[in-house]
Amino acid sequence: MPFENLNNNHYSTEEKASVFETISALEETLSAKFKNLSAEERKKYGSINEQNKLIVNKAHDYRTSQPSLSSNDVDWDEFQNDYDSRMFINAAISRLQNLIDGLNNNKILHDYDNYQAALTDYGYSQYKAGTKAAGFETKINEMAQFFNRTGTTPTTTDVPPAT
Template sequence: MPFDNLNNNHYTQAEKTAVVEAISTLETVLAGRFKNLSPEERKRYGSINEQNKLIVNKVLDYRKNQSNLSSPDVDWEEFQNDYDSRSFLQETIAKLQNLISGLDNNKILHDFDNYQASLTDYGYSQYKAGTKIAGFETKVTEISQFFSRTATANNTTAQNLKTEE
């Protein structure tokens, strides 16, 4: 017997509404802070790598512990604000990525359950089509278009290989 119903944990309407409202709230709160960067700007400014983050952290450490060694040409209040914002955003991104990962895993299980149930229904429809009960032949024909034929797939693969050579 195949595994089915891998995820029987379904969302209530209240939970769905709460999630949609929470996301809307996030979008509203954050929208004014977003900056659109062109691909060139993203490449130009990029993200500092781990080595450069160590430099920033060391400069901040010196600023906090030996401020007399800090350059007077740096706006240290802005430096601290940038650092705090960056830390907040990094923590927020990590939390959102964890949520996305959990949601994606949950969706995969629901997709699998739907697909397995659909295959079961298709098999039942094939059986019923064999009994000539009205409607099942049409249903089987319409669903069968979504299954690839092995010979066709092999021919397409062979043609693709010839094209690539």
């Protein structure tokens, strides 16, 4: 018997509402600062690579520890604001990515549970169609379209239609 109900921790209506309220609050708070970049602008400005981040960090370190060595041609207040924003955004992205990863893992388990239950239901429907019970033949025909019929070896999750 396959594993079933790999994740039976479900979200209450209140939890769902709270999550979406929190996401809405995040969107409202952050959206004023968002800039839409075209594909061309994304390519032009790109993301500084790890080596260049080291240069930025070293310039920041020198500005902090030995400001007399810093160029007067740089707006250091703006540099610090950009640096602080970059660090904040990076931390926020990391935390949000952890949430996204957790949600994706959770969704995978719920998807698997749904799929296994659907296969069980399909098998039951095949059995009932074999007994000539009303309505099951139509159900089998409608569900059979989703199963691979190319003659390839089925995977462990593919169930062939009734013959």
